[in-house]
Amino acid sequence: xxxxxxxxxxxxxxxxxxxxxxxxxxxxxxxxxxxxxxxxxxxxxxxxxxxxxxxxxxxxxxxxxxxxxxxxxxxxxxxxx
Ligand code: SF4
Numbered sequence: 001x002x003x004x005x006x007x008x009x010x011x012x013x014x015x016x017x018x019x020x021x022x023x024x025x026x027x028x029x030x031x032x033x034x035x036x037x038x039x040x041x042x043x044x045x046x047x048x049x050x051x052x053x054x055x056x057x058x059x060x061x062x063x064x065x066x067x068x069x070x071x072x073x074x075x076x077x078x079x080x081x
Contacts, residue, residue: 001044001063003051007025009058016059019050024059032058 003004004024012031023043025033039047051059 001039001047001049003039004060004062005032005034005036006060007032007059009056010054011056011058015053015055016050019053020046020074023047035072036062071079 010032012026012029014030015027016032017026017030020043023037023046026069027033032062037047053063
């Protein structure tokens with residue numbers, strides 16, 4: 001799972017940080033740091049709660065990132081004897 005951060009929407013309420021300070025990092029002015037956040041398996045509930053607590057909808061939960069995995073090793077090999 002991944003949290004997509006929409007920095008332009010952040011208004012510095014720090015509600016995400018209040019829910020999960022280990023997941024949501026803020027700058028010195030209380031605004032979320034740029035960059036998507038990869039969430040570890042055991043922190044997904046906390047991360048979802050933090051994202052939902054944002055009144056500006058600056059935090060988007062992306063649960064599809066794992067489903068996009070396409071193993072290259074599964075491709076059929078050609079030209080082998
Ligand atoms: S992402 Fe939302 S809750 Fe977190 S600091 Fe920004 S506005 Fe506040």
